[in-house]
Every structure is written in C-alpha cells, then in structure tokens.
Amino acid sequence: MILAVAFLNYSFAAEAITAVEIVGKANQASYYQAEDGKAEVRMVITDSLGRTRERVMVILRKDASEGDQQKYYVYFNKPSDVKGMTYLVWKKPGADDDRWMYLPALDLVRRIAAGDKRSSFVGSNFAYEDISGRGTEEDEHTLLGEEEGQYKIKSVPKNPGSVEFSYFLIWVDKVTFMPKKAELYDKSGNLYKILEALEIKEVQGFPTVTKMKATDLVSGGNTVSEFSNIEYDIGLDEKIFTERSLRRPPRKYIKG
Amino acid sequence: MKIKEVLGKISFTTTLAMMIFFVPAVGLAEKLPRLHGFMEHAGSARFGSDDVRHRQFNLGESRLQLKTDYYFSGDNILSDWQTGIEAKVDLTLDYYDAGKVLTDIRELNVSFTPMDIIDIKAGRQVLTWGTGDYLFLNDLFPKDYVSFFIGRDDEYLKKPNDALRVMMYPDWFNIDCALVPFFEPNTMPTGHRVSYFDTFTGGISGVNAERDIVEPSKTAKNFTYAGRIYRNFGSYETAMYYYGGFDPAPRSYKNEVGRQLYHERLDAYGGSVRGPFFGGIGNAEISYYYSPEDKDGNIRTIQNSMIKYLAGYEKDMGGDLTLAAQYYLEETLDYDNYRKALLPADYRWDEFRHVVTARITKLFANQTVRVSLFSFFSPNDLDAYLRPSLVRKVTDAWTLSVGANLPWGKDSWTEFGSVQKNKNVYVRLRYSF
Numbered sequence A: 001m002i003l004a005v006a007f008l009n010y011s012f013a014a015e016a017i018t019a020v021e022i023v024g025k026a027n028q029a030s031y032y033q034a035e036d037g038k039a040e041v042r043m044v045i046t047d048s049l050g051r052t053r054e055r056v057m058v059i060l061r062k063d064a065s066e067g068d069q070q071k072y073y074v075y076f077n078k079p080s081d082v083k084g085m086t087y088l089v090w091k092k093p094g095a096d097d098d099r100w101m102y103l104p105a106l107d108l109v110r111r112i113a114a115g116d117k118r119s120s121f122v123g124s125n126f127a128y129e130d131i132s133g134r135g136t137e138e139d140e141h142t143l144l145g146e147e148e149g150q151y152k153i154k155s156v157p158k159n160p161g162s163v164e165f166s167y168f169l170i171w172v173d174k175v176t177f178m179p180k181k182a183e184l185y186d187k188s189g190n191l192y193k194i195l196e197a198l199e200i201k202e203v204q205g206f207p208t209v210t211k212m213k214a215t216d217l218v219s220g221g222n223t224v225s226e227f228s229n230i231e232y233d234i235g236l237d238e239k240i241f242t243e244r245s246l247r248r249p250p251r252k253y254i255k256g
Numbered sequence B: 001m002k003i004k005e006v007l008g009k010i011s012f013t014t015t016l017a018m019m020i021f022f023v024p025a026v027g028l029a030e031k032l033p034r035l036h037g038f039m040e041h042a043g044s045a046r047f048g049s050d051d052v053r054h055r056q057f058n059l060g061e062s063r064l065q066l067k068t069d070y071y072f073s074g075d076n077i078l079s080d081w082q083t084g085i086e087a088k089v090d091l092t093l094d095y096y097d098a099g100k101v102l103t104d105i106r107e108l109n110v111s112f113t114p115m116d117i118i119d120i121k122a123g124r125q126v127l128t129w130g131t132g133d134y135l136f137l138n139d140l141f142p143k144d145y146v147s148f149f150i151g152r153d154d155e156y157l158k159k160p161n162d163a164l165r166v167m168m169y170p171d172w173f174n175i176d177c178a179l180v181p182f183f184e185p186n187t188m189p190t191g192h193r194v195s196y197f198d199t200f201t202g203g204i205s206g207v208n209a210e211r212d213i214v215e216p217s218k219t220a221k222n223f224t225y226a227g228r229i230y231r232n233f234g235s236y237e238t239a240m241y242y243y244g245g246f247d248p249a250p251r252s253y254k255n256e257v258g259r260q261l262y263h264e265r266l267d268a269y270g271g272s273v274r275g276p277f278f279g280g281i282g283n284a285e286i287s288y289y290y291s292p293e294d295k296d297g298n299i300r301t302i303q304n305s306m307i308k309y310l311a312g313y314e315k316d317m318g319g320d321l322t323l324a325a326q327y328y329l330e331e332t333l334d335y336d337n338y339r340k341a342l343l344p345a346d347y348r349w350d351e352f353r354h355v356v357t358a359r360i361t362k363l364f365a366n367q368t369v370r371v372s373l374f375s376f377f378s379p380n381d382l383d384a385y386l387r388p389s390l391v392r393k394v395t396d397a398w399t400l401s402v403g404a405n406l407p408w409g410k411d412s413w414t415e416f417g418s419v420q421k422n423k424n425v426y427v428r429l430r431y432s433f
Helices: A002-015 A019-031 A128-132 A243-247 B002-031 B145-150 B335-341 B417-422
Strands: A036-046 A052-063 A070-078 A086-091 A098-103 A108-112 A139-147 A150-157 A165-173 A179-186 A191-203 A206-216 A222-232 B036-046 B060-071 B084-094 B100-115 B118-125 B161-168 B174-180 B196-198 B203-205 B212-214 B224-233 B236-246 B252-255 B260-262 B265-277 B280-290 B306-318 B321-332 B352-364 B369-378 B383-393 B398-409 B424-432
Touching (some): A019 A139, A019 A165, A019 A179, A086 A243, A098 A243, A108 A243, A108 B280, B145 B398, B145 B417, B145 B424, B196 B417, B203 B417, B398 B417
Parallel strands (some): B212 B260
Antiparallel strands (some): A036 A222, A052 A070, A070 A086, A086 A098, A098 A108, A139 A150, A165 A179, A179 A191, A191 A206, B036 B424, B084 B100, B118 B161, B236 B265, B265 B280, B280 B306, B306 B321, B321 B352, B369 B383, B383 B398, B398 B424
C-alpha cells in the first residue's frame, strides 16, 4: 500500500510538470538568476552581405524583493558615437516597462515610450523581449514531447495582434531548465527566426548563457552576443537604478 | 661580420629605444585616458533673397571634436570621491567666415561625490532639464538658435555654461542646484549668417541689421541661480523648478534711439510631470516668468511677466514608428497695461501665443536609417517651421545626415516668420572614433 502510494507519487511528480511550469522555470533560469548581476555584453551584428556592426555595453540588473519586476541599467561603450550613453529600464511583466535614456552631449534624460517589445534591441536581431524576457502568461504553452534531454514546447500568443509570429517552439534543458533554442514562425507558418544558446557556463553555481545567437532567415542577418565578466549577487544598491546613475554612471561597475 | 655588428647594434639600440620609449609609453598609454570624438564635414545650400554674408549657404565647416575623461584610482581621497575629469573641445574650420579656425571648449569639468548623497560637478558643462521637445519652459540654460536653424547637430542647440552644479539625493526627493556666475546668453540670429526681423530697421535684416546688445556685467549680483527638486511617484516623474537670472534672449530695450537691447531680469517658477498615459508617455509643464523690472507690465520697452504652458504626448506605434505631439501656450500677463503703454508705431504681440508641434520618427534597415519630421505651427501667428531629416548610419563609424530647415510665416515679425528667408538643405558626413 505504502509502496503503491510512493510509486504513484513518483510517477505524478515525474509526469505532472506542465508546459507552463517548464516555461516559468526557463524564464527564471534565463532572466532571474540570483538577486542581482552584472555582465559585459558584446554584440556583433552581421548583415546578409557580411558587413558587421558592434555594440559593447555593461548591463546591471537587480530583481525586486518580491514578484517578477526587475530593474536594468545599461552603459554603452561602443560604437564610439554612443559611448557614455546610459539606459534605464524598470521592467514590469504584464504592464508597460518604464524606460529612460540619457544623452550626455545634451545632458538630456529622455523618457522612452515603451510600446513595442518586439522591436529590435539596439539595431540587433534580438528583440527587446529576447534580452529582458517575455511574460510566460502572454502565450499558451503546450508540451510537445522530449528531444535529447530537452523539453520541446509550442507557445502560441494569446494576443496574436501584438506580435509578428504566429507561434514559437522552444527547447528547454530538462536538468538546468536553460532554454537551448527557439524557433519563431511567421503568420504563414514559415520559420523566420532562430534563437540559440551557443555556450552555457556555470557562474557562481548558476548555469548562464555566455554566448547566444539570433538568426534572421528573411534578411539573412544574424547577431551573436557574448557575455563576459559575469558576476552574481554583488549587492547592487537600489539607488543605482535611478536618474542619478544615468548622469553619473557607477564607476565601480563600469570601466572603460 | 660588420653587418652582424651593425644589426646587433641596431637591435641593441632598438631594444634600448624600446625600453626607454616604448615601455613607458605603453605604461603611459594605459594610464592616459582614451581619446574619442568625430571628424565632420557639413554644408548647406540656402534659398534666400536677403542680405546675409553668403546668400548661397549658411553652413560650411569641417569640425574635429575631441573628448576624453579621466577617473582617479588608487588609495586616495580623489579616488574615494570617485573624482573624474571630463574634457570636450571642438576645433572648427569655418568656410562661412573665410576659413577662420574656431576653438570651442564644450566641456571641461571635474565631478566628485564627497558624500554618499551628494554629487558635485564644477566647470564647463551642458545643463538641461524640463520635459519639452525643442520647447523650453523651465530650461532657461543657454541655447544656440543659429546652430539650430542652419542644420548643425542637435548637440549644438545646447550651449555649455561655466557652472557649479550640486546634486543631492536624500531619501524623499532629489535636489539639483546650479550656480552660473557669468550669465551666458542665447546665440540668436544677428543677420550675419541668419537673417531675422529687426524692429529697428522694420523688416527682415541681414548684415544691415543694426543693434547693440548689452549683456549683464560680470558681478556677483548678476550670478544666475537655478534649482530643481524632483522625485518619482511610481512611474510618474515630478519636478519643481526655479530660475533667477536674466532672460537668455535679449527681449527688452535699453535705449531705443541707440538701438540697444538688453537681457532683462527674469525669475521663473515652474513644475512638471511626466509618465505613462494612454499607452504612451504624457508630459505637462508650466512656468511662471516674473519680470521684476516691469512688475505691472506698463513699461513698453521691457518684457511683461508671462505664464507658459505645455502638454505633450508620445507613442511608440510599433515597427520602429514613433509619433509625438505637443501643445504650447504663452500667456502675456498684464496685457491691458502693455497695450495701453504701446506707442502707435509699436508692433503689438498677441496676448496668447499658441504653438503645436508634431514629430514623426521611423527607423528602417535594422535601425540604421532614421527618418524624422519635426514641425512647429502657430495658429495665431500663422507661422511654421518644418525640420525633416534622414540619418543613415553607414557603418558604426560613418554617419550621413541630410535634412532641411524650412521656416515660414505669413508675417515677418513672428518667431518663425522672422527667420523665413533662411530656408536651407544641409548635408553632414561624420566619422566617429
């Protein structure tokens, strides 16, 4: 009897992980590791003719003590015409993010209308959502099966008018819950964009994507992002994520 | 053998030279701050029949901007205070003025944090606050409207100040104070490069404009003080502003016969709010301009007090398309007194001046092309100003900008009507490093 219950429990535990739970855990693993973090990001954007552009920035992140809200601070190092530009995002899943940008040459703090999370992040093949995460509640998730130690999930947007894809497929590692790959399909059902985690390393015990790639199959361009000098739980002060730091970057974390 | 000896000597000398020069040079290069900036060539074609120095163009220049910064490190107080030095200088070869070379120090300041909640920045710096887009109410820091009208980059609309800026960040609100010892006026059209309506000649004037602008003397009683108290309430940014100094544009008459204008004293008190509004960003700002030299508005040669109102809205439409609109109202106070004080030959300004603006911006080709149109229109003055532009980031380093400045007015004495002869098309090619 006891054995039967234990067995039932076991099989329940093994099978009952739902697609929503997997996506939720994948979201946590990708965007919410530790309480805060810092990374240097180098993006190389390559167009269909092989011409490249480079973006280099430092990103600081701090999670709210409760809930899914996060604050991001970005300091641009390259290209040189935007060096010193800073960017602040208060991310609010389920609502519009608050975004500010600081232009040092004008001493101007601009408020940025945050409507379209699908628009390109700094001209790369990544969308804003690819960088800061997409709310798990925005799609219906279906577990299609398992492939090579990964869950394969199909996600269909609840509000199709708000996005350019009709659905996407996502492969999530069964052990670490790191998303390994995503394929986006357009309104006619054709694959048009691939996101891949090219390299995952363990940093302070957290599995972390250190290299990822977005490929645009329509334009033929791609963007490779490399993350370096990653640190977690560095005790970032809440006050860093304010207008003060837009004007006066926290030098302790930003070099160059 | 000889060759070997020579080679040996060369390699010895080279090694020595490297040790003497190169090694310390590397050490120095690591310590020396890096140099950034750009090289830009800019030119414009103008369509005017006025009498400025060159009718065919009002912009022709090669500009080198160099900027650097340095932050102290190590175990000392300068490092503890996160002390930094910023410098930015523009060297311009100006073809408009027969190849004159101009040096413009745009930034030269030191910043430090002597206490956890205090940042100080002293020296030459650009100061900006307020919520308007090309419309300034509480931002009474100096502007260069000549650069604006002839097609220079937006950076040059703002002139630097020599200022002491103290920013305080206690828990409940933030305080931002600026002391500007020597008043810096706006750069306004003088007829040399940009023609304008001159009340003394009674028409749009170029080099024939005759006026003498008297600036406040450089004394302690003429210091300019500006302050802002601000804080966020959730997603909403609120601010209160103060300015005590002089009108940055010379709008009052010192001596009409002598054709002398001057910057009358001006105190401004204002407030603003900005935050999410109907799926976009809304902003509202108000400013009361108090004219202490003409308190009741009955001195016809001095500007009256005013109230300025602004409401704006911006929305991201998706697909890298952004739309924005603003409504701006200027109300002259004590208007009856002003009207009664006027002489028969004087120009009479309206009690209310309304301006609406619209900005459309669309990005193309992975955000490497930005097409934008900014337009001003005043329904009571019946004047307008269109600023279309196209900016192409050819590579990370090369930027090509083309655009136009198209002011228009039914009359020649209104804000944009005054500069209507300066319609131009400009091109700028910039290499950033």
